[in-house]
Amino acid sequence: MTRFVLGALAFLAAGWSIQAKAADFNYNSRGPLTVNQPLNAYSWAGPYLGGNFGYAWGSVDNAWAKPSGFVGGLQxxxxxxxxxWVFGAEADIQGSSADDTFATWKFSNPWFGTVRGRGGxxxxxxxxxxxxxxxxxxxxASTFGLxxxxxxxxxxxxxxxxxxFAPNWSAKIEYLYVDLANSNFVTTxxxxxxxxxxxxxxxxxxF
Known part of the structure:
Protein backbone atom coordinates (compact mmCIF):
# COMPACT_ATOMS: atom_id res chain seq x y z
CA MET A 1 0.00 0.00 0.00
CA THR A 2 2.78 2.36 0.92
CA ARG A 3 4.56 1.57 -2.34
CA PHE A 4 1.35 2.27 -4.23
CA VAL A 5 0.88 5.68 -2.56
CA LEU A 6 4.51 6.62 -3.13
CA GLY A 7 4.24 5.56 -6.76
CA ALA A 8 1.08 7.60 -7.25
CA LEU A 9 2.70 10.67 -5.69
CA ALA A 10 5.76 10.25 -7.91
CA PHE A 11 3.49 9.95 -10.97
CA LEU A 12 1.60 13.14 -10.03
CA ALA A 13 4.83 15.00 -9.35
CA ALA A 14 6.17 13.98 -12.75
CA GLY A 15 2.93 15.13 -14.40
CA TRP A 16 3.07 18.51 -12.68
CA SER A 17 6.70 18.90 -13.75
CA ILE A 18 5.82 18.12 -17.38
CA GLN A 19 2.87 20.57 -17.27
CA ALA A 20 5.05 23.31 -15.74
CA LYS A 21 7.69 22.86 -18.43
CA ALA A 22 5.00 22.89 -21.12
CA ALA A 23 3.48 26.05 -19.67
CA ASP A 24 6.89 27.66 -19.48
CA PHE A 25 7.58 26.71 -23.10
CA ASN A 26 4.23 28.09 -24.21
CA TYR A 27 4.83 31.34 -22.31
CA ASN A 28 8.27 31.77 -23.81
CA SER A 29 7.07 30.87 -27.28
CA ARG A 30 4.20 33.32 -27.03
CA GLY A 31 6.28 36.04 -25.41
CA PRO A 32 7.58 37.71 -28.55
CA LEU A 33 4.11 37.61 -30.08
CA THR A 34 2.58 39.61 -27.25
CA VAL A 35 4.93 42.60 -27.67
CA ASN A 36 2.96 45.54 -29.08
CA GLN A 37 4.99 46.61 -32.07
CA PRO A 38 4.01 50.14 -33.26
CA LEU A 39 2.34 50.28 -36.64
CA ASN A 40 4.41 53.36 -37.51
CA ALA A 41 7.93 52.53 -36.38
CA TYR A 42 9.58 55.61 -37.92
CA SER A 43 9.27 58.68 -35.69
CA TRP A 44 8.75 62.08 -37.27
CA ALA A 45 8.44 63.85 -33.91
CA GLY A 46 10.91 66.40 -32.63
CA PRO A 47 13.13 69.22 -33.94
CA TYR A 48 15.03 69.15 -37.22
CA LEU A 49 17.43 71.26 -39.27
CA GLY A 50 18.34 71.01 -42.94
CA GLY A 51 19.16 72.56 -46.27
CA ASN A 52 17.54 72.74 -49.69
CA PHE A 53 18.17 73.65 -53.31
CA GLY A 54 15.76 74.29 -56.17
CA TYR A 55 14.41 76.56 -58.88
CA ALA A 56 11.91 79.44 -58.85
CA TRP A 57 9.92 81.13 -61.61
CA GLY A 58 7.31 83.88 -61.40
CA SER A 59 6.07 87.28 -62.51
CA VAL A 60 6.09 90.92 -61.39
CA ASP A 61 2.80 92.82 -61.14
CA ASN A 62 2.49 95.83 -63.47
CA ALA A 63 5.56 94.81 -65.43
CA TRP A 64 6.18 92.15 -68.03
CA ALA A 65 9.19 90.83 -66.13
CA LYS A 66 9.21 87.13 -65.27
CA PRO A 67 12.07 86.51 -62.84
CA SER A 68 13.44 82.97 -62.65
CA GLY A 69 16.55 81.35 -61.24
CA PHE A 70 18.03 78.96 -58.73
CA VAL A 71 17.24 79.15 -55.01
CA GLY A 72 18.85 77.57 -51.98
CA GLY A 73 18.78 77.93 -48.23
CA LEU A 74 18.19 76.49 -44.79
CA GLN A 75 15.09 75.28 -42.98
CA TRP A 85 -0.76 62.04 -38.32
CA VAL A 86 2.12 64.53 -38.30
CA PHE A 87 1.80 68.26 -37.72
CA GLY A 88 4.17 71.06 -36.81
CA ALA A 89 5.83 74.28 -37.97
CA GLU A 90 8.74 75.15 -40.23
CA ALA A 91 10.68 78.32 -41.07
CA ASP A 92 13.18 78.80 -43.89
CA ILE A 93 15.39 81.49 -45.41
CA GLN A 94 16.40 81.38 -49.08
CA GLY A 95 18.89 83.08 -51.33
CA SER A 96 17.66 83.51 -54.89
CA SER A 97 19.21 84.29 -58.28
CA ALA A 98 15.78 84.90 -59.87
CA ASP A 99 15.72 88.00 -62.12
CA ASP A 100 14.42 89.29 -65.46
CA THR A 101 14.49 92.49 -67.50
CA PHE A 102 11.50 94.50 -68.70
CA ALA A 103 12.30 97.50 -70.94
CA THR A 104 15.25 99.14 -69.20
CA TRP A 105 14.33 97.77 -65.77
CA LYS A 106 15.81 94.69 -64.18
CA PHE A 107 13.61 93.09 -61.52
CA SER A 108 15.15 90.60 -59.10
CA ASN A 109 14.33 88.70 -55.92
CA PRO A 110 17.62 88.37 -53.99
CA TRP A 111 16.08 86.52 -51.04
CA PHE A 112 12.85 85.35 -49.43
CA GLY A 113 11.69 83.37 -46.43
CA THR A 114 8.62 81.64 -45.05
CA VAL A 115 7.10 80.68 -41.70
CA ARG A 116 4.58 77.89 -42.18
CA GLY A 117 2.43 75.29 -40.52
CA ARG A 118 2.74 71.74 -41.84
CA GLY A 119 0.38 68.81 -41.57
CA GLY A 120 0.29 65.40 -43.18
CA ALA A 141 14.13 97.20 -59.46
CA SER A 142 17.27 98.71 -61.02
CA THR A 143 18.21 100.68 -64.15
CA PHE A 144 21.15 102.84 -65.24
CA GLY A 145 22.75 102.83 -61.79
CA LEU A 146 19.47 103.49 -59.96
CA PHE A 165 16.16 56.95 -45.17
CA ALA A 166 17.86 56.64 -41.75
CA PRO A 167 16.73 57.03 -38.10
CA ASN A 168 17.82 60.69 -38.02
CA TRP A 169 17.87 61.60 -41.70
CA SER A 170 15.19 62.36 -44.26
CA ALA A 171 15.04 63.74 -47.79
CA LYS A 172 12.18 65.82 -49.18
CA ILE A 173 10.83 67.40 -52.31
CA GLU A 174 8.19 70.15 -52.23
CA TYR A 175 6.41 72.78 -54.26
CA LEU A 176 5.61 76.21 -52.81
CA TYR A 177 3.61 79.05 -54.29
CA VAL A 178 4.65 82.44 -52.89
CA ASP A 179 2.71 85.70 -53.30
CA LEU A 180 4.37 88.89 -52.03
CA ALA A 181 2.17 91.98 -51.70
CA ASN A 182 2.48 95.07 -53.91
CA SER A 183 4.28 98.24 -52.90
CA ASN A 184 4.81 101.56 -54.66
CA PHE A 185 8.17 102.07 -56.39
CA VAL A 186 9.17 105.71 -56.77
CA THR A 187 11.73 105.03 -59.50
CA THR A 188 9.27 103.19 -61.77
CA PHE A 207 17.62 65.58 -33.24
Whole structure:
Protein backbone atom coordinates (compact mmCIF):
# COMPACT_ATOMS: atom_id res chain seq x y z
CA MET A 1 0.00 0.00 0.00
CA THR A 2 2.78 2.36 0.92
CA ARG A 3 4.56 1.57 -2.34
CA PHE A 4 1.35 2.27 -4.23
CA VAL A 5 0.88 5.68 -2.56
CA LEU A 6 4.51 6.62 -3.13
CA GLY A 7 4.24 5.56 -6.76
CA ALA A 8 1.08 7.60 -7.25
CA LEU A 9 2.70 10.67 -5.69
CA ALA A 10 5.76 10.25 -7.91
CA PHE A 11 3.49 9.95 -10.97
CA LEU A 12 1.60 13.14 -10.03
CA ALA A 13 4.83 15.00 -9.35
CA ALA A 14 6.17 13.98 -12.75
CA GLY A 15 2.93 15.13 -14.40
CA TRP A 16 3.07 18.51 -12.68
CA SER A 17 6.70 18.90 -13.75
CA ILE A 18 5.82 18.12 -17.38
CA GLN A 19 2.87 20.57 -17.27
CA ALA A 20 5.05 23.31 -15.74
CA LYS A 21 7.69 22.86 -18.43
CA ALA A 22 5.00 22.89 -21.12
CA ALA A 23 3.48 26.05 -19.67
CA ASP A 24 6.89 27.66 -19.48
CA PHE A 25 7.58 26.71 -23.10
CA ASN A 26 4.23 28.09 -24.21
CA TYR A 27 4.83 31.34 -22.31
CA ASN A 28 8.27 31.77 -23.81
CA SER A 29 7.07 30.87 -27.28
CA ARG A 30 4.20 33.32 -27.03
CA GLY A 31 6.28 36.04 -25.41
CA PRO A 32 7.58 37.71 -28.55
CA LEU A 33 4.11 37.61 -30.08
CA THR A 34 2.58 39.61 -27.25
CA VAL A 35 4.93 42.60 -27.67
CA ASN A 36 2.96 45.54 -29.08
CA GLN A 37 4.99 46.61 -32.07
CA PRO A 38 4.01 50.14 -33.26
CA LEU A 39 2.34 50.28 -36.64
CA ASN A 40 4.41 53.36 -37.51
CA ALA A 41 7.93 52.53 -36.38
CA TYR A 42 9.58 55.61 -37.92
CA SER A 43 9.27 58.68 -35.69
CA TRP A 44 8.75 62.08 -37.27
CA ALA A 45 8.44 63.85 -33.91
CA GLY A 46 10.91 66.40 -32.63
CA PRO A 47 13.13 69.22 -33.94
CA TYR A 48 15.03 69.15 -37.22
CA LEU A 49 17.43 71.26 -39.27
CA GLY A 50 18.34 71.01 -42.94
CA GLY A 51 19.16 72.56 -46.27
CA ASN A 52 17.54 72.74 -49.69
CA PHE A 53 18.17 73.65 -53.31
CA GLY A 54 15.76 74.29 -56.17
CA TYR A 55 14.41 76.56 -58.88
CA ALA A 56 11.91 79.44 -58.85
CA TRP A 57 9.92 81.13 -61.61
CA GLY A 58 7.31 83.88 -61.40
CA SER A 59 6.07 87.28 -62.51
CA VAL A 60 6.09 90.92 -61.39
CA ASP A 61 2.80 92.82 -61.14
CA ASN A 62 2.49 95.83 -63.47
CA ALA A 63 5.56 94.81 -65.43
CA TRP A 64 6.18 92.15 -68.03
CA ALA A 65 9.19 90.83 -66.13
CA LYS A 66 9.21 87.13 -65.27
CA PRO A 67 12.07 86.51 -62.84
CA SER A 68 13.44 82.97 -62.65
CA GLY A 69 16.55 81.35 -61.24
CA PHE A 70 18.03 78.96 -58.73
CA VAL A 71 17.24 79.15 -55.01
CA GLY A 72 18.85 77.57 -51.98
CA GLY A 73 18.78 77.93 -48.23
CA LEU A 74 18.19 76.49 -44.79
CA GLN A 75 15.09 75.28 -42.98
CA UNK A 76 14.31 74.38 -39.36
CA UNK A 77 11.17 73.04 -37.76
CA UNK A 78 9.46 70.92 -35.14
CA UNK A 79 7.01 68.06 -35.62
CA UNK A 80 4.43 66.47 -33.37
CA UNK A 81 3.07 63.02 -34.17
CA UNK A 82 -0.11 61.20 -33.16
CA UNK A 83 -0.25 57.81 -34.80
CA UNK A 84 0.22 58.35 -38.54
CA TRP A 85 -0.76 62.04 -38.32
CA VAL A 86 2.12 64.53 -38.30
CA PHE A 87 1.80 68.26 -37.72
CA GLY A 88 4.17 71.06 -36.81
CA ALA A 89 5.83 74.28 -37.97
CA GLU A 90 8.74 75.15 -40.23
CA ALA A 91 10.68 78.32 -41.07
CA ASP A 92 13.18 78.80 -43.89
CA ILE A 93 15.39 81.49 -45.41
CA GLN A 94 16.40 81.38 -49.08
CA GLY A 95 18.89 83.08 -51.33
CA SER A 96 17.66 83.51 -54.89
CA SER A 97 19.21 84.29 -58.28
CA ALA A 98 15.78 84.90 -59.87
CA ASP A 99 15.72 88.00 -62.12
CA ASP A 100 14.42 89.29 -65.46
CA THR A 101 14.49 92.49 -67.50
CA PHE A 102 11.50 94.50 -68.70
CA ALA A 103 12.30 97.50 -70.94
CA THR A 104 15.25 99.14 -69.20
CA TRP A 105 14.33 97.77 -65.77
CA LYS A 106 15.81 94.69 -64.18
CA PHE A 107 13.61 93.09 -61.52
CA SER A 108 15.15 90.60 -59.10
CA ASN A 109 14.33 88.70 -55.92
CA PRO A 110 17.62 88.37 -53.99
CA TRP A 111 16.08 86.52 -51.04
CA PHE A 112 12.85 85.35 -49.43
CA GLY A 113 11.69 83.37 -46.43
CA THR A 114 8.62 81.64 -45.05
CA VAL A 115 7.10 80.68 -41.70
CA ARG A 116 4.58 77.89 -42.18
CA GLY A 117 2.43 75.29 -40.52
CA ARG A 118 2.74 71.74 -41.84
CA GLY A 119 0.38 68.81 -41.57
CA GLY A 120 0.29 65.40 -43.18
CA UNK A 121 -0.05 61.64 -43.04
CA UNK A 122 2.85 59.22 -42.65
CA UNK A 123 3.09 55.75 -44.12
CA UNK A 124 5.84 54.63 -41.77
CA UNK A 125 8.92 56.42 -43.14
CA UNK A 126 7.13 58.23 -46.00
CA UNK A 127 5.31 61.48 -45.16
CA UNK A 128 2.93 63.36 -47.45
CA UNK A 129 2.07 66.87 -46.26
CA UNK A 130 0.53 70.22 -47.04
CA UNK A 131 1.85 73.55 -45.81
CA UNK A 132 0.48 77.08 -45.43
CA UNK A 133 1.78 80.28 -43.88
CA UNK A 134 3.51 83.64 -44.07
CA UNK A 135 6.03 84.68 -46.73
CA UNK A 136 8.36 87.68 -46.96
CA UNK A 137 11.05 88.74 -49.38
CA UNK A 138 12.80 91.46 -51.34
CA UNK A 139 11.80 92.79 -54.75
CA UNK A 140 14.44 94.98 -56.38
CA ALA A 141 14.13 97.20 -59.46
CA SER A 142 17.27 98.71 -61.02
CA THR A 143 18.21 100.68 -64.15
CA PHE A 144 21.15 102.84 -65.24
CA GLY A 145 22.75 102.83 -61.79
CA LEU A 146 19.47 103.49 -59.96
CA UNK A 147 18.13 100.81 -57.64
CA UNK A 148 15.12 100.56 -55.35
CA UNK A 149 14.29 97.65 -53.06
CA UNK A 150 11.19 96.82 -51.07
CA UNK A 151 10.71 94.03 -48.55
CA UNK A 152 7.15 92.79 -48.92
CA UNK A 153 5.04 90.39 -46.90
CA UNK A 154 2.56 87.89 -48.31
CA UNK A 155 1.51 84.28 -48.08
CA UNK A 156 2.60 80.86 -49.25
CA UNK A 157 1.07 77.41 -49.71
CA UNK A 158 2.37 74.13 -51.01
CA UNK A 159 2.62 70.35 -51.01
CA UNK A 160 5.48 67.99 -50.35
CA UNK A 161 6.71 64.48 -49.64
CA UNK A 162 9.47 63.42 -47.27
CA UNK A 163 11.28 60.08 -47.06
CA UNK A 164 13.10 58.88 -43.95
CA PHE A 165 16.16 56.95 -45.17
CA ALA A 166 17.86 56.64 -41.75
CA PRO A 167 16.73 57.03 -38.10
CA ASN A 168 17.82 60.69 -38.02
CA TRP A 169 17.87 61.60 -41.70
CA SER A 170 15.19 62.36 -44.26
CA ALA A 171 15.04 63.74 -47.79
CA LYS A 172 12.18 65.82 -49.18
CA ILE A 173 10.83 67.40 -52.31
CA GLU A 174 8.19 70.15 -52.23
CA TYR A 175 6.41 72.78 -54.26
CA LEU A 176 5.61 76.21 -52.81
CA TYR A 177 3.61 79.05 -54.29
CA VAL A 178 4.65 82.44 -52.89
CA ASP A 179 2.71 85.70 -53.30
CA LEU A 180 4.37 88.89 -52.03
CA ALA A 181 2.17 91.98 -51.70
CA ASN A 182 2.48 95.07 -53.91
CA SER A 183 4.28 98.24 -52.90
CA ASN A 184 4.81 101.56 -54.66
CA PHE A 185 8.17 102.07 -56.39
CA VAL A 186 9.17 105.71 -56.77
CA THR A 187 11.73 105.03 -59.50
CA THR A 188 9.27 103.19 -61.77
CA UNK A 189 6.20 105.22 -60.81
CA UNK A 190 4.16 102.04 -60.38
CA UNK A 191 3.09 99.48 -57.80
CA UNK A 192 4.87 96.14 -58.04
CA UNK A 193 4.49 92.80 -56.32
CA UNK A 194 6.00 89.39 -56.95
CA UNK A 195 4.40 85.97 -57.20
CA UNK A 196 6.30 82.80 -58.01
CA UNK A 197 6.42 79.06 -57.69
CA UNK A 198 9.41 77.09 -56.51
CA UNK A 199 10.31 73.40 -56.56
CA UNK A 200 13.07 72.37 -54.22
CA UNK A 201 14.69 69.25 -52.81
CA UNK A 202 16.23 69.10 -49.37
CA UNK A 203 17.69 67.02 -46.57
CA UNK A 204 16.80 67.20 -42.86
CA UNK A 205 18.57 65.95 -39.74
CA UNK A 206 16.35 65.09 -36.77
CA PHE A 207 17.62 65.58 -33.24
Missing amino acids: AGYNFQRGP YAFNNVLFYGTLGLAFGELR SESHTNVGWTAGLGAEFG GASHGLSFGTVRAGVNYR
